[in-house]
Structures are given as structure tokens and as C-alpha cells.
Amino acid sequence: MGILSKTYICPEMECPNTVEGKEGQVCPECGTEYKKMASIQAKNLMVFKQDQINAKSKNMLFKKDMFDGELEFKITNDMDKLAKDEADKDWKIWEDISSFEPEAQTTALGLKTIIEQNKIIIRQNELIYRQLKKFNEKSS
């Protein structure tokens, strides 16, 4: 892509598509016709779009283009954080549950139930992941 060359890309600022297209083609994301642009202008637009995507997905739990290793790293970090929180003295609040007002007791027990259910889901997901890995190894 030389400085003076032309590129066809989706001109829609709100559209996340940054893939180059051809003359007369329509963007598969938003339906806008690809526009011929000077390469430098196209590059600026692509950078703008990428920034928008990054800003939007900053707080997401995962992104489509995230590597498996990145996800595993995040899961390990979260589990480590959870284990530390649970071991933390503030978490000993569960031991004092019987001293709570009845309404607070119900809320606290509800929270505890959700936390325990999440532990089950986390371990089940790990089992599913391991099974899928084994399945993939067999079939390849």
C-alpha cells in the first residue's frame, strides 16, 4: 500500500469493518458501499475505527480476537483474586451471619448460594474445556 495508491474501504465511521474491499463492493457489516480513498486517508479511518472498537471492548470479559492464552491468564488471575478475597478477613462475615438482622441474613445467604453455584460452574466449565481438548486431539 503505497502513499499515493488508492484503497477501497467502508467509509462509515460507526461501522467496525476495517477490511479492505474492491470497487463496487458493499460492506458486509453495514451495507454501505466501499469508498475509494487515498491510502493515508484510509489508514487514518482504520485507526479511528480500531480505537472505537478498543474503547468499546475495554471492559468486556473477552474479545473475539483474544488469544486462548490471554483468556487462560485472565481466568487464572480472577480465580487467584477470588481465592484471596475469600481468604480475606472481611470474608469471615459469613461466620457472623447468625448475628445479622433476618432480612440481611436472607440476602447474605442468597449471595453465598450464588458464590457456591459459581464455583460449580467454573469447575464444570474446566471439565468441558478439558473434554473438548481431548476430543480435538483424538479427531486431529
Ligand SMILES: [Zn+2]
Ligand atoms: Zn461498514
